[in-house]
Amino acid sequence: MTHAQQDVATRLKNHFSVRVINEAHYMAECWHDSQRATWTPDTARNLQQAAGRLQRYAERYEQREHQEIAAQVLQVMQQVASDQGRLTTATIEVLDLLMQRLCEARLQLASDQAMPDAEQVRTRSKPLYLALDDRGQAELLATQLAFYGMQAQVLHDAAGLREAFGKRYPLALIMDVDFVAEGQGLVLVAEVQSRAEARVPVVFFSSDRADAMIRLAAVRIGGEAFLQGELEAPAILEVIETTVVPGMREPSRVLVVDDSRAQSMLTARVLNSAVIMTRTVHNPTLALRELDEFNPDLVILDMYMPECSGPELARMIRQCDRFDSIPIIYQSAEEDLDKQLWAMQQGADDFLTKPVRPNVLIATVRNRVARARGLKARMVRDSLTGLYNHTHIQQLLEESHERARRLSRRLSVVMLDIDHFKQVNDTHGHPLGDRVIKSLAMLLKQRLRKSDMIGRYGGEEFVLILPDADGIQAAAVVNELLERFRHMDFQGVSGAFSCSFSAGVAECRPDQDQPALDWITLADQALYSAKSRGRNQVVIA
Numbered sequence: 001m002t003h004a005q006q007d008v009a010t011r012l013k014n015h016f017s018v019r020v021i022n023e024a025h026y027m028a029e030c031w032h033d034s035q036r037a038t039w040t041p042d043t044a045r046n047l048q049q050a051a052g053r054l055q056r057y058a059e060r061y062e063q064r065e066h067q068e069i070a071a072q073v074l075q076v077m078q079q080v081a082s083d084q085g086r087l088t089t090a091t092i093e094v095l096d097l098l099m100q101r102l103c104e105a106r107l108q109l110a111s112d113q114a115m116p117d118a119e120q121v122r123t124r125s126k127p128l129y130l131a132l133d134d135r136g137q138a139e140l141l142a143t144q145l146a147f148y149g150m151q152a153q154v155l156h157d158a159a160g161l162r163e164a165f166g167k168r169y170p171l172a173l174i175m176d177v178d179f180v181a182e183g184q185g186l187v188l189v190a191e192v193q194s195r196a197e198a199r200v201p202v203v204f205f206s207s208d209r210a211d212a213m214i215r216l217a218a219v220r221i222g223g224e225a226f227l228q229g230e231l232e233a234p235a236i237l238e239v240i241e242t243t244v245v246p247g248m249r250e251p252s253r254v255l256v257v258d259d260s261r262a263q264s265m266l267t268a269r270v271l272n273s274a275v276i277m278t279r280t281v282h283n284p285t286l287a288l289r290e291l292d293e294f295n296p297d298l299v300i301l302d303m304y305m306p307e308c309s310g311p312e313l314a315r316m317i318r319q320c321d322r323f324d325s326i327p328i329i330y331q332s333a334e335e336d337l338d339k340q341l342w343a344m345q346q347g348a349d350d351f352l353t354k355p356v357r358p359n360v361l362i363a364t365v366r367n368r369v370a371r372a373r374g375l376k377a378r379m380v381r382d383s384l385t386g387l388y389n390h391t392h393i394q395q396l397l398e399e400s401h402e403r404a405r406r407l408s409r410r411l412s413v414v415m416l417d418i419d420h421f422k423q424v425n426d427t428h429g430h431p432l433g434d435r436v437i438k439s440l441a442m443l444l445k446q447r448l449r450k451s452d453m454i455g456r457y458g459g460e461e462f463v464l465i466l467p468d469a470d471g472i473q474a475a476a477v478v479n480e481l482l483e484r485f486r487h488m489d490f491q492g493v494s495g496a497f498s499c500s501f502s503a504g505v506a507e508c509r510p511d512q513d514q515p516a517l518d519w520i521t522l523a524d525q526a527l528y529s530a531k532s533r534g535r536n537q538v539v540i541a
């Protein structure tokens with residue numbers, strides 16, 4: 001083969017490899033959709049067929065990682081079939097891990113170079129449709145959202161909207177109430193909803209109109225949320241995460257505390273059939289440990305148990321700050337209303353009287369989990385950047401530290417601080433200072449892995465938690481970020497300017513008996529060294 005022919009062959013191969021990504025998507029979507037419905041033989045068949053197709057494409061286009069993941073999904077599906085088509089917590093867990101791996105799998109191109117990240121991100125999941133009256137603003141938002149790993153498609157007019165819906169349903173639609181003409185956004189959504197098989201999640205927006213009548217009209221045609229004023233990417237992400245599809249990406253986790261094995265098995269079976277993971281504890285005194293280990297979204301308690309009653313356990317759970325917001329539901333044969341009310345007062349949220357119909361149990365759990373996840377997502381985020389806030393990133397470090405210790409994995413912590421930031425504020429004003437902070441936040445989101453955690457620790461100070469990275473690897477990643485950040489231009493009052501940051505890296509040694517937060521202190525000391533050595537650099541502790 002001549003050079004030119006080889007070149008063409010390589011390009012063709014790269015072009016067709018992208019089909020593997022499309023198949024991967026389809027399979028991940030099948031899985032995520034199943035979490036909102038009940039698991040049926042049809043769902044199982046769809047997933048199996050999708051895995052089969054992915055395996056064939058991946059084999060043909062030599063995408064080994066995708067091929068391996070598809071083969072494993074097929075194996076799990078065989079196990080499900082031999083279990084009379086039933087899902088168990090173990091199969092849900094394995095399938096979910098495989099889907100997560102799939103989202104992170106990189107396409108190996110013929111030139112042996114991985115695809116650029118943005119490309120992976122763009123093809124990762126369903127798009128968000130943006131129908132705003134101000135088209136320039138919509139384009140800008142789409143670019144910003146791409147930084148956060150969300151693909152957004154701008155719709156220009158009614159015909160464009162109909163065409164887009166004809167091709168693909170979106171993750172959600174962000175609709176300006178005055179899209180194209182006054183009040184027309186409401187009319188178009190009503191049309192879309194009347195044609196759609198399932199309700200389309202819609203977030204309405206208005207820069208200046210939000211009176212009760214408009215809000216009422218929006219609610220009547222299925223508006224999930226109403227945004228007002230200036231529309232920014234973090235606000236859109238927050239509303240998607242908290243209201244539209246709360247926790248959609250991960251199966252819910254329920255801890256069942258019941259001394260009766262038969263009852264807890266029945267509860268687990270019902271919940272597993274709705275793609276909800278469960279863990280059962282028969283001895284309530286072990287429940288606190290399981291709460292830490294399993295990290296459930298919700299707890300189901302029996303009321304009468306020998307070692308410790310349900311209400312006593314509810315009180316114990318509520319006395320731990322970290323479990324304060326976990327919904328607790330009793331499931332008991334107790335019919336005396338006074339006793340039920342008393343039990344609820346001990347810190348629980350709901351009471352289901354046995355026998356509980358499976359669809360009632362599933363709906364109750366789903367609603368409570370969705371609400372709790374939504375509230376939690378709001379509580380743990382910093383409003384300016386959408387990153388995790390100070391308290392939550394500390395909590396995440398403690399959890400990651402514990403996981404790294406248990407699994408003997410590496411873990412690094414980074415403290416990062418923008419250099420001479422006071423000068424930026426003083427020279428260019430606070431709003432531009434905010435823009436610099438947000439841009440760095442977006443850069444971090446865009447460049448780091450999905451499994452990495454990013455927090456805004458203080459004003460212009462950030463904390464990164466990098467699992468599976470040693471100090472040297474973490475420093476290399478942060479140096480690359482620094483290089484990119486230095487090259488970002490900001491338009492100031494007297495022309496363009498750029499910024500740098502300093503960072504301190506600490507490789508955690510989870511085997512050493514040291515509190516997790518000590519590693520932040522160590523990273524902070526390294527940051528201090530970086531500042532005193534002249535800033536604009538990364539120092540390893």
Ligand SMILES: Nc1nc2c(ncn2[C@@H]2O[C@H](COP(=O)(O)OP(=O)(O)OP(=O)(O)O)[C@@H](O)[C@H]2O)c(=O)[nH]1
Pocket residue numbers: 384417418419420421422423425429430431432433434437458459460531535
């Ligand atoms: N625009 C903006 N400024 C903030 C925010 N939070 C804190 N700041 C400002 O960030 C500046 C931080 O300044 P310093 O701690 O003195 O540090 P510095 O100027 O960055 O200097 P070095 O860290 O030593 O390089 C202060 O002026 C704060 O008012 C915020 O949310 N937005």
